[in-house]
Amino acid sequence: MRLGLHALGIGTGARREVIDAVAVAAEESGFVTLWSGEHVVMVDRSDSRYPYADDGRIAVPAAADWLDPMVGLSFAAAATRTIGIATGVLLLPEHNPLLVAKQAATLDRLSGGRLTLGIGVGWSREEFAALGVPFERRGRRTAEYVAAMRAVWREDVASFDGEFVGFDAVRVNPKPARDRRIPVVLGGNSDAALRRVADWGDGWYGFNLHGVDEAAERIGVLRGLCREAGRDPSGLRLAVALREPDPGDLAGLARLGVDELVLVESPPEDPDAAPGWVAAIARRWR
Template sequence: MRIGFSVPQFGPFADPDRTAAMCTALEALGCHSLWVADRLLAPLTPPDGYPGGTMPARYGTHLDPLLALSLAATATERVRLGSSTLNALWQPPLVLARALTTLDLISHGRLDVGIGLGWMREEYEAAGVPWRGRGARLEETLDVLDAVWRFDTVVHTGPLWKIPESTVLPKPLQDPRPPVLLGGFTPPALERVGRRADGWLAASMPLPYVHGLWAVAVEAAERAGRDPGELRRVFRVNPDITATEADPAETHHRGTVRQICDHLKAMCSAVTDEVLVDLQLTTDSPDEYLNLAAAFLAELNEPSPRRLRPV
């Protein structure tokens, strides 16, 4: 199991100097990866459909994800660097490909490209991008990224974008391209993961839901002639830490550090599985963040089974 943390970029952590220093400290703790997230705005009128209830107010204060990832790249030497998730449809894919290529070069080949569709209609409206047809737009975005990254002569003709025969250099350092992971929690999203992605940006959830969704990706990969065993899974958790043990039915997101870590371990059935612990909604200062990150690392690295007591 691989262990990652969020790049500090929201609320009280939305300060470039603080972000860089904390990324250096997180790498020194021994984590495997650091991940940015993506928000454009936080509507004053609560948006519909926020996962888990009310949208946190601190999402209204944020650093740009790709620039924050550049800070992380220059502040670290070893960790993988990814996006979970980047809302890729808010800019033309050729522009996105250029930015991601530059990030792969800045990081010396440590980039994982995590892409999602987002969920907030208001952000699409503010970015001037149609809400309808998101799935087809994502499919063509992936086509353009592949064309730019894989081929010496780049050409694309699709319903949304046209690129004449062109030279687009440099190429990413990773060959044939940086790994692409896709988010989503619907059967069409998991079918797309299995058919054309390198992995799934998932979330900590009850095990039956994980198994049901993952089965869709596995079946799609097999239909496409791909090895589902090569697909990665990254399980994100925004933990609600409690002083005493919580209801076992809630430990996919709420409980003691030990309870949450036990659930994350149960989800990770392959050596390539990874957890992403986002502590930006749980802590308010760098010291608090780093101390809790160290506690998660210690607990997740401890073999099971073991003594049971609250943390």
């Protein structure tokens, strides 16, 4: 079972010196991926339900620093050589897909092919409204954006004619480092999110799950949806983050076919304390 670390980009994890220290220590301690999420806009009062908490409220204060994950992860990549970097998740329908395609390919190229593009459809109506993007049909918009991005990654001269995006005979360079592809992993724990994974995703990032039992139930649904879609689920990357993880969960997750357990932690304010903090987490889990 591989271990990932979701600790960068928010609060203390948004400071340059902390990013450098945590990234280097995580690589040295054997973590395989550094994850960083996104919200472009936060509001003090929201009527939208946060889907990853029982009370429907996100724990991150609206006033907290929250880095753009592409920019923040570029610093983590520059400080390291081998550890993977992943957006967990980038809210794709809030962005222009050609810009994201270029940014992702740039980061993938500069990091030596270490990027996983984790994406989600979003949950905050207030955020979509502030950005001028329709909240409705955001799932369909996301699917179309990914298809368009894969086209410009794959083809030297690309054209696309869709409902939400269209372009004719354009060049978007650079290309990704690995066979003109970047793995696209989808967040979201709902049946609709799992159906997107089964239909066109490269993997699933299950976030804030209630232990191994919920992970097992959701993975079972995903595999059933893959069979309906005519896909072999064994080719999907499965990464999960649990609400109250315990080292005893590792064996059960491995039996489920989970590739990576992502530990969600907040780093210390003092960058000098970061290496010991990361090492202590690694010792507990190894």
